[in-house]
Amino acid sequence: MTAKDLLPIALFAAVAALLPLFVTQNTWLNFAVFTLIICLAAQGWNILGGYGGQYSFGHAAFFGTAAYATAILQMRYGMNAYPAFAVGVAAASAVGAVIGFLSFRSGLRGSYFALVTLAFAEVFRVLANASEVTGGAAGILIKLDVRPANFQFDSRASFYWIALGLVTAALVVTRALERSRLGAQLVAVRENENAALALGVDALRVKLSAIALSAAITGAAGALYAQYFLYLDANIAYGTWISVEALLAPIIGGAGTVFGPVLGGVVLHGLSEFTKTLVGRIPGLDLVIFGVLLILVVRFPPREIPGLIRMWRARR
């Protein structure tokens, strides 16, 4: 990785870091933090789905595991929020490795991998909804105790910068992956698994590394969500909404590109806010738009925003 590789990421981080200086309303900062959390979850999906070509419909399993782990460790075991966050991320990564091992060893790909990940996430959701340690259907609250030592902050701007820091870190990780042996092998497996095997790529190991990394990043988004909103229930943590969000942003923004998930996340949520101000709050309307966009980008290639820009440039 060279300085040139990192420059766009540094530029993005620097510009985005200025936002709280201009936007001080809490509702807007809320929106910005939430969008960053989605972008982070989507960056996780992008590692496995975008670079690895394994489309998961169940990234909620990783988001929720980290979110619950960080909340439960703090509330039931009195752990400090920072190590709890780290354990949450590690737990998500472990869950990813296990699901990946079971699925990839069985040779599941394409729709079947999507189905099995969806089913795993649903199992987690039902379990979390029924179990005592997760607070069951009532959910779990992280006790409000606003101190930086507790990973709780007075100002939303602080959270915004932390979320931005994590998103930036994920961008750097993605760029490093692109420039690494693992990244090259992962893309090779996506493009043609047999050809990759013939070149000595241990496809199972490569996919396992990818899902573990992918789950860790999406897990970080989940743990951050818990820490920001301080409340979880099974439908939030393990709901299909987050699996869908994590997948939509990279697909719309450009799967298998460094900035795709961030671009997609910002465009989708920007669009949804815009329609809200235009026609008022109608439940589900934002997702209708997302769904239509998803169908359109698949129907009319180039599939994603960077592709559209390339096409537009080529025409001029």
Next chain:
Amino acid sequence: MRSYPPEIIGEAVLNGLLTGAIYGLVALGLTLVYGVLHIINFAHGALLTLAMYAAFVAWKVFGLDPYVAILPLVPLFFALGYGVQRLVIMPASKGEDSNILLVTLGLSIVIENVMLAIFRSDTLSVQVPYAMEVVELGPMLLGFPRVVGFGVAFLVAAVLFVILTMTDTGRAIRAVAKERTGAALVGIDVKHIYAVTFGIGTACLAVAACLLLPFFYVNPRVGNAFVLVAFTIVVLGGMGSVPGALLGGLFIGVMESLSGLYFGESLGQIGIFLIFILVLLFRPTGLFGAKA
């Protein structure tokens, strides 16, 4: 584990069979589409939700009994399925598995949330005079709407069987399922047959929706409860197999009913998901052809 008197267990088994038949009907549409088009339709659950709202509107606005609503809804949903395959899924798929995955997911998101925007997240149900009526079978009491559902589900399966084996279209469907290129060579319009099959699958959902509504509720996410169940049935019964879908449906219905009895409603669902995961992981080639 609690122990129950035999008539309670018997009743649970019978109720499971009754619900299972409707599950089978939902799975029938899915398995048919898979068997012929070789695609997994992630919008199947959302299309069921749509059908249930259609049946609800038919009752609420036009005063149609859900069983009567089957008559207009079946052709309507056949046309809808035909159009969706022809105008949305086929042009977007370009023969790629991942595209179909995303397009059918997109469809399900759109349908589910249009329903949410129109009807909000409230749970709705119809009031029909026979909702609470029971059929006595020895010491056991069975809900009348479930008994009707059971009978009609089998009737639909029989009709479908006749269509597939006795009519020209049915023979064309089976030809396409077996050997697409060969079918195209002898002059079968494969795109048309694909859309017809998708239409039949969607029409099955319309029937299932009308059978469910008298004893079930509808909300924008109701289809999700059925879709994983339907996938499980299809995997168990063998992708593309009509009798497999029905038998799988009955089996899953009984499983769900019994595990609900012993483990409680919410944990009961897990049994189904676990079966699904296990079958996918350990017998994917035999039943699904996943490695191909």
Next chain:
Amino acid sequence: MIEPDPAFLSVHSVSKRFGGLLAVSEASFTVKEGSITGLIGPNGAGKTTLFAIVSGFEKPTSGRVLWRGEEITGRPPHRLAQDGIARTFQIVQPFAGLSVRENIAVGAFLRHRRRADALAVAEQVAERVGLSAELDKPAAALTVAGRKRVELAKALATQPKLLLLDEVLAGLNPSEVRDIVPVVRAIRDGGITVFMIEHVMQAVMNLCEAVHVLAQGRIIAGGTPAEVVRDPAVIEAYLGHGAATRLASHA
């Protein structure tokens, strides 16, 4: 009991059954180190299946494959690549989304962890197969001949000791064949043993020191190309029953 052959690669009584079809039946042969050895035979003889067994993509129903004295039967392809056996595919399999350079680098990453090293190896290999000018093109944009070269380069980049070429000349026009024949010879001269399935007989005669003939799953002949084409069993396998005697009577 057959003694382990001291040969470089040896295949002992290998059979492969797919359901009711016996694709390969009791095939035994060896490949000498430093040679270019051919595997020829009519269509459907089982050549590709035999290749798949040697390269680890299929497990034989019975029989053994030995590689430098060590049994490798059923070892998965990525481990065989590690051990020094690389293969190309008859239907070329480029990584469509990647450039030629990146395609070759995937092979080079097998023995080089660092990206800079892998890319450097990729460039060297590209030069050996005559792809230097195409390094930055997307692999999908190349002609058939270009893709065949990429296929060759990817395998070479794994720095193998044995290279299995599955019909690397098929689909090329005569002048393209003429261009690539010296490339294959240069690969062998660089110290890599070549074992190739080939249909283009002229190239086989030209390149190979030894040839094994497979027909209906069985090895029916082996020897130098000149010996093999005179073998009545081979003539019959290619041209049908009685062809050898008919040809002999015309002579």
